[in-house]
Amino acid sequence: MDLPNTSSLRHRNVPAASTQVSEAGMEKDKRLDKHEVYEFGGPWGVTAMMTGFPILMYYLWICLWFYDGQLVFPSSVDDIQPFLGRMWGHVKQDAFPTPYAFAMYGSLMAFQLLLAFIMPGYQQEGLPVPSLGYKTLMYNCNALTCWYTTLVTVTVLHWTHIFRLTEIIDNFGELMTVAMIVGFAVSFAAYFITIWRGEQIRMSGNFAYDLFMGACLNPRLGSVDLKMWLEVRIPWVLLFLIAVSGGCKQYEVYGYVTPNMAFMILATGLYINACAKGEECIPQTWDMFHEKWGFMVIFWNFAGVPFTYCYSIVYMASHDPSKYQFSTIGYVALYATILTAYYIWDTSMSQKSRFKMQTQGTFKFRKTFPQLPWGTIENPTYVQTEHGNRLLTSGWWGYARKMNYTADWVQSFTWGLVVGTASPIPYFYSVFFITVLVHRCGRDFERCAIKYGKDWDKYCEIVRWRFIPGVY
Known part of the structure; x- marks a missing residue:
């Protein structure tokens, strides 16, 4: 199939008309910006997730820390009550939200918010938002300077013994509970403040569902976009600090850090550094452009990501290294x-986000480390839609529609693989993540089919595979 000539699509050299939305496209955007169907099982489904997920977090942590990383269950019907009593006992004794835990978690949140306000950053214009009459928002992308400042700060605090990083892993249960409390509190506050200000969008009318999905789209506190701040600064910074805390704990106990724990420090470090160095790409994503700021996003970033994606770290910090050693080849x-x-x-x-910026005429190359080869596509091919948008068909996006999801999932799988078969619990991240990605992919493709019509069919003929080229 022949594709449009794209030789003129280089950096900012894009016709202004390429960013305009047709009248038919605007009508489709209006439809997509309204609540039509329930997702995630509707009100009952989201209520089950809001109540069940914190319970699951406690259960998996208890199994990991107190039961040698193995899943435990009542041995009989008669054992159900005693079993639940033991579980509750662990929560009360080892996960009670102490003032010290509130101080640790709250200090990190306050410090990250302060840095977001005061550190210099890169100004990036976002995509036109249909909900705002296609207005674009400016984002102060200063995550990189905040990240480096955080690294220096925690290093000084640790080496001067003002705050030893081992305190994080030693108080894991208490910190997890505090994170859950903050996640619930901010979710409710964001919902009611938005309703009070009359700024709610895409509402269903059901309280539980709207609380879960959110009422506001682009909440801001001065120059800080709260949604981007929370998604970039909090979960991944905290997850990295948990990994470093685990490494410090190993060094304190054994006198060395295992290659497995070093792997997790590297993996989490790469992730937060990638988010920080490429923060200007985030305003082009679905999370910023369409997803609302509700319990699903708020709780997950305050508590879910940092305290569930770290299970391999928690296991290694509390078990003898002989349980998960690999060969050199391994x-x-x-x-x-x-x-x-x-x-x-x-x-x-990077390719997808920079392509959107190229199309919008807002792309400037940002010098951050590391900039990897093939991060920007020269002369990209695409499908020009009647809606007005362009669908990228070259680079990694010519092989599959969601190659980024595939690579991201492989990373998540290695975070469990790092402990081998010692415990099934660290694989929770990859199992949960593939479920989320498949569901999110379905939501995205359904939305695109409505938005682009026959142009989406044309795009799918060109890029046949969803996740894995030649397989699926």
Whole structure:
């Protein structure tokens, strides 16, 4: 199939008309900006998730820390009550939200918010938002300077013994509870403040469902976009600090850090650094452009990501290294896999976001480290839609529609693989993540089919595969 000539699509050299939305496109955008159908099982489904997920977090942590990383269940019907009593006992004794835990978690949140206000950053214009009459928002992308400042700060605090990083892993249960409390509190506050201000959009009329999905789209506190701040600064910074805390704990107990724990420090470090160095690409994503700021996003970033994606770290920090040692070849394969997956994920995300910026005429090359080869596509091919948008068909996006998801999932799988078969719980991240990605992919494709019509069919003929080229 012949594709449009794209020789003129280089950096900012894009006709202004390429960013305009047709009248028919505007009508479709209006439809997509309204609540039509329930997702996630509707009110009952989201209520079950809001109540069940915190319980699941406690259960998996208890199994990981107190039961040798194995899943435990009542041995009989008669054992159900005693079993629940033991579980509750662990929560009360080892996960009670102490003032010290509130101080630790609250200090990190306050510090990250302060840095977001005061650190210099890169100004990036977002995509036109249909909900705002196609107005574009400016984003102060200063995550990189905040990230480096955080690294220096925690290093000084640790080496001067003002705050030893081992305190994070030693108080994991208490911190997790505090994170859950903050997640619930901010979710309710964001919902009611939005309703009070009359700024709610895309509402269903059902309280539980609207609380879960959110009422506001682009909440801001001065110059800080709260949704982007929360998604970039909090979960991944905290997850990295948990990994470093686990490494410090190993060094304190054994006098060395295992290659497995070093792997997790590298993996989480790569992830937060990628988010920070390429923060200007985030305003082009679905999360910023369409997803509302509700419990699903707020709780997950305050509590879910940092306290569930870290299960391999928690296991290694509390168990003898002999339980999960690999051969030299095993370690080489593990590190090679994460670095390859990271490269594909980093460059695919960069290609897509920079293509959108090229189309909008807002792309400038930002010098941050590391800038990987093939992060920007020269002369990209695309499908020009009647809606007005362009669908990228070259780079990684010519192989599959969601190559970034595939690479991201492979990374998540290695985060469980790092402990081998010692415990099934660290694989929770990859199992949960593939479920989320498949569901999100379905939501995205359904939305695109409505938005682009026959142009979406044309695009799918060109890029046949969803996740894995030649397979699916």
